[in-house]
Amino acid sequence: MDNIKNISKKYKSAITIGLVFILGFSSGYVLKGMTTPNEVDSVAVNKEVEPKKDTNNNEDVFSEDNETDKKEEKKDEQNTEDKGDKLSTKVEEGFKTTIVSGSSDEEIIKNNNFITDSKISIQDRLEAKRVAENFVQAITAFDISDVEGTAKRPVKYVSKDKVKEIEGLYLFLGKSKEIKKSIIDEVYTTEKENKDGNDYIYFRVTVEWHCIDKNDQKISGGDESYMCQLLKEDGVYKVFQYHVD
Structure with a gap:
């Protein structure tokens, strides 16, 4: 091309x-x-x-x-990221991002679906957005040929007290051979208002995916939305709470 x-x-x-x-x-x-x-x-x-x-x-x-x-x-291009290149958390291989830059703060806010009235800096919200997007894709995409790698990916994006909970999601991964893997197709992310006025940042992340079955055929997947609550832990944004939205 x-x-x-x-x-x-x-x-x-x-x-x-x-x-x-x-x-x-x-x-x-x-x-x-x-x-x-x-x-x-x-x-x-x-x-x-x-x-x-x-x-x-x-x-x-x-x-x-x-x-x-x-x-x-x-x-x-959905994966284009000028300001995103400077973020401490990078896009994982096979994942997508909606982070884009702009010629002004106002344009960055608009391009990234940020709320206009926030006490949190744009840079911090970009950092948190990257973590939220990576996390949701990590808990949605899987590959039964790499159970250990699949289970480890989302753990690094959550707070310390959430690690055991996330690890438990993968206890039975690979037991069924009907579906070999799921692959992310699209990501949509929007910042949501923090009505409590504290330092939490909220993002609603929607992912669409398709699957590969045991015969290596592409089949329909689905879509799902998660609300993620993020806060800095040891200087890095982590997901403290999340739920299907």
């Missing part, structure tokens, strides 16, 4: 025979109706044409368009 985008930009001014790309994004991941690399090569000119320079500032005349395209790609 990146090769196709690069080719389309490279010959943007040179191709005059009406090459058209139809980009169809579904949740930032699926491309439909895309011209194949071979088809692009068949209509591309043989000689590389250098982009024209702007004599006023000696910059490529395409630079502004390219920058706009990059910004749009970032905005569309």
Whole structure:
């Protein structure tokens, strides 16, 4: 896909025979109706044409368009995270995140579905949001071929007094062989108001998933929402309480 985008930009001014790309994004991941690399090569000119320079500032005349395209790609991809890269907790492999950045505090609040009136800093709420999203995905996704790894993942996101409770959820994982694994498809997260005015942060996290059965076939999964209550423990946000919402 990146090769196709690069080719389309490279010959943007040179191709005059009406090459058209139809980009169809579904949740930032699926491309439909895309011209194949071979088809692009068949209509591309043989000689590389250098982009024209702007004599006023000696910059490529395409630079502004390219920058706009990059910004749009970032905005569309669910896993894009500028400010998120600086968070102490990272997105686990195979997990998704809804954390995105913005050009102002107001934009970050809007982009991340934060409440507008909070005494908690934006950075702290981003940290807590990451933990909440990772935790909910960790207790939803499983793989019976790695029972130990599956059981360990959510433990690191909860407070110390919740560890035993979480470990108990996996006592019977793998006993049934009908379903081999569940895989996260989508995540939706919204901050909820703390009506008590204390330091707890609340996030409602909804996940959608599908499953792989014993015959390695993809089957329907489902969706579920959890309300997570988070607070710092030893300087790091942890889930202190959670329930199906």
